[in-house]
Amino acid sequence: MVAGEKNGANGIPKKIKFLFVSIESLSGDLAYQIKKEGHDVKVYIKAEEDRDVYEGFLEKVDDWEKHKDWADVIVFDDVGFGGTADRLRKEGRHVVGGSTYTDKLELNREFGQAEMKHFGVNVAESWNFTDFEAAIKFLKEKPGRYVMKPSGAAQDEKELLFIGEEEDGKDLIEVLQHNKKSWARKIKTFQIQEFISAGVEVAAGAFFNGKDFIQPLNINFEHKRLFPGDIGPFTGEMGTLMYWSQPNTIFNTTLAKMKDALAQSGYVGYIDINCIANSRGIYPLEFTARFGYPTISIQMEGILTPMGEFLYKLSRGENFELKTKKGFQVGVVVVI
Structure with a gap:
């Protein structure tokens, strides 16, 4: 039981302390709902340009680590916190979101x-590349309709995703040839997957x-x-x-x-x-x-x-x- 609070229905404390940790202020809707239910909520937002989001609705903190002992539940709302979440769980803290393994699954x-x-699990055939010229060479040697998907942080930029329309893959070849220099600065690893x-x-x-x-x-x-x-x-x-x-x-x-x-x-x-x-x-x-x-x-x-x-x-x-x-x-x- 949370210290200083009596249990409510189903043995759940009437007031629980939630600490939300966010990169881009994604989970404010959820945090605000929990606040409206009567719980204590504090929010950390890493990105400076997003720190004014939910201003006046949620209590903000500048350093979430200083408040981890205060929190009953720590919520990570995005990928990238896996190692930290694993560490906190090993310390006996109650954490929602993140693990090193699941971060890797997505990224x-x-x-x-x-x-x-x-x-x-039945998966579509795919090939992974770190070099655009190698991918272009592959597409010329193995014509077909494909989807190109970036890996890592670049996958958040959805305009970098390309779904081919031509059965010989020439449209994807043209896109890669045209964008390879600019995309190389953003995309370090990418996947070419057969079109289903x-x-x-x-x-x-x-x-x-x-x-x-x-x-x-x-x-x-x-x-x-x-x-x-x-x-x-x-x-x-x-x-x-x-x-x-x-x-x-x-x-x-x-x-x-x-x-x-x-x-x-x-x-x-x-x-x-x-x-x-x-x-x-x-x-x-x-x-x-x-x-x-x-x-x-x-x-x-x-x-x-x-x-x-x-x-x-x-x-x-x-x-x-x-x-x-x-x-x-x-x-x-x-x-x-």
């Missing part, structure tokens, strides 16, 4: 694909308590193009439709197979695998080992369990069933 596409294949045609893009996700997945799981469909009609450049996410489900085929053939590896890493938080599903099978594309944005905000609309209670129990490795609404939740990003 290193080659590693993520290899891990899926190792655990028996005539399918639906769908993700299977779930919250993980360090030992097992919390039910129900989340099935979601992202819209990544900037404009309606599936046109325009790719973005992080322009809108998502989702629903809550008990384990199904998409989950059982993809994310469920990663359970033991996630447990060994000690990961606590949300994770999903984005896939292409068609008549020939389910083809996983990539991991998201953190809250999704705006996915978490949409999920909050469908979660009936108070978010503070939920993250408190999740951080402690408790096994419980999340209370959720039936039907669909839909979120739309508005660009101004």
